[in-house]
Amino acid sequence: MYARATTHRASPEQVDEAIVHYQDGIPSFSEIAGNRGAFLLVDRSAGKAISVTLWESEEVMRRADELRQPPAQESRGESVDEYEVAVWAVS
Numbered sequence: 478m479y480a481r482a483t484t485h486r487a488s489p490e491q492v493d494e495a496i497v498h499y500q501d502g503i504p505s506f507s508e509i510a511g512n513r514g515a516f517l518l519v520d521r522s523a524g525k526a527i528s529v530t531l532w533e534s535e536e537v538m539r540r541a542d543e544l545r546q547p548p549a550q551e552s553r554g555e556s557v558d559e560y561e562v563a564v565w566a567v568s
Contacts, residue, residue, distance in 0.1 A: 478513060479538045483555050489524040497523055506530060509544065511537030513542040514534045531562065 487495055499517045506512055513531035520526070532538035538559065 478531050478565065479535050480533045480560045480562050481532070481542070481557060482527055482536060482560065483557045485526040485528065485555055487524045487526075489521055492519055492521045492524060492526065495519070499526075506541060506544075509537070509541050510542055512541070534563075535559075 496517065496519065503515060507514065509564070511533040513533055515528065515530045516550045530538075530541075532541065536545060
């Protein structure tokens with residue numbers, strides 16, 4: 478499994494708006510074959526969030542990236558990192 482982590486920055490007052498925006502966007506990538514989920518981490522006081530999408534393979538993750546308009550790294554100064562998921566435990 479692979480993950481894409483995108484760092485977002487905003488003012489602390491904009492965090493709730495960012496959460497709603499993320500929730501509204503979930504259907505657009507959850508419909509892509511090979512998506513294995515998503516989650517959003519927030520630090521309200523710092524106005525920072527990290528969104529993570531999970532993909533069944535690196536190939537699927539790259540294909541999904543081609544569908545993103547505009548690519549995350551070109552919008553709002555975000556940084557985008559990609560990882561292989563080495564351990565995943567859900568209880």
